[in-house]
Amino acid sequence: MAWSGDPLWLADVLRAEGLKVIEHDGWKFRGHGDFGNVIGVLCHHTAGGGENDWRIVQNGRSDLPGPLAQLVLERDGTYRVIAAGVCWHAGRGSWNGWPTNNANYSVIGIEAVNSGTGSQPWPAVQLDAYKRGCAAILRRIGRGSGDCVAHREYSSEGKIDPWGIDMNAFRRDVQTIIDRKGDAPMSAAEVKQIQDFVKGFVGPIGSDVKDIREQLCGLGQRDAGGYKGWPQLNGATLVDAVAEVLKRLDALEAKDCPVINIPGFPDKAA
Ligand SMILES: [Zn+2]
Structure with a gap:
């Protein structure tokens, strides 16, 4: 498998897709080690739902040190770029072509701010940014929407995130965006x-x-x-x-x- 290293291009690729981006200080140096090759995107919800959710993603919890994902997607569609290195978010599970029980070293995690209980419908602007962000990353790494996966699809630990998103419809939209060659940034x-x-x-x-x-x-x-x-x-x-x-x-x-x-x-x- 080819080595591509840490995704130091994350912020640029998201901005080139027309998305709002906040780069957190030191994000290029944050992580639990280096990527070998990035092969996909794993979609989560934060299970919080507020404006401070990113703090846990960046700093971790008492039982799990941060960073817990490379990206946080706010409810207004803004991406926070938290880390370029490996993050703890995938847990145990499997998906076609992905390492079983060991996806953290191969996929980028997006934690979208949502309570995950059904109390917060996804705002259209957030859902749109979710799809465009996944598409931008997949286009950059030369992958299709089949490598855009919900945590609940990968997990063998009973995860439910991201709540309420029909992943087959989500992937169809992501593929449409990937295929929009005209929107690709010019070199x-x-x-x-x-x-x-x-x-x-x-x-x-x-x-x-x-x-x-x-x-x-x-x-x-x-x-x-x-x-x-x-x-x-x-x-x-x-x-x-x-x-x-x-x-x-x-x-x-x-x-x-x-x-x-x-x-x-x-x-x-x-
Ligand atoms: Zn998750």
Whole structure:
């Protein structure tokens, strides 16, 4: 299995998906050791439901030292990036392609703030961010939505989280987002390629592009506020002038005027 190391790209990937992100101090150095390879996302709820849930995820409990997950998803859709290293969240369980009873070293945990008792319906903005966050991570690691798993699906310890989310429907939506290639962030090389391409169209006076533009539209420069048209054509552009010529030829043709039979010039009716 390829080694990819800690997901130090987490915050960037989430932001590139258009999500709100809070990077907690020291997150890149927080964890219970280093990842070998990241192969999926495990979805949880915090079982709290309040604005301080993240503290337990970061600091742990008396029986379990933090961090307990790499990410906390707030009810307003904001992601808190807690840790880049391994976290204690998966427990015992199994899933196709994942290490049995040992997923912490292979998957990223997202703790979504929710009471988990049914007392807190998932806000649309949080659910949307949940799917987009999972999709962004899976796209980054080259995996499909089949590696986006509920803790209750992986766990052999009777977990129920995340409460109330139909994971098959969730995965369908996640896959749709993964497949939205146009939403993928552009690399620096791709940005430069586009910038260079655009520069070609706003080149200096005398550039090929400017010459072509003026041949079509008349003397002037777009940068100077527009084209003046061609003085030889009474200020018309080349296209407008040709259109006017054709109109007049049609008018002459309607009168059976022989003057339009120009040798070598294709007849309109031919
Ligand atoms: Zn859980």
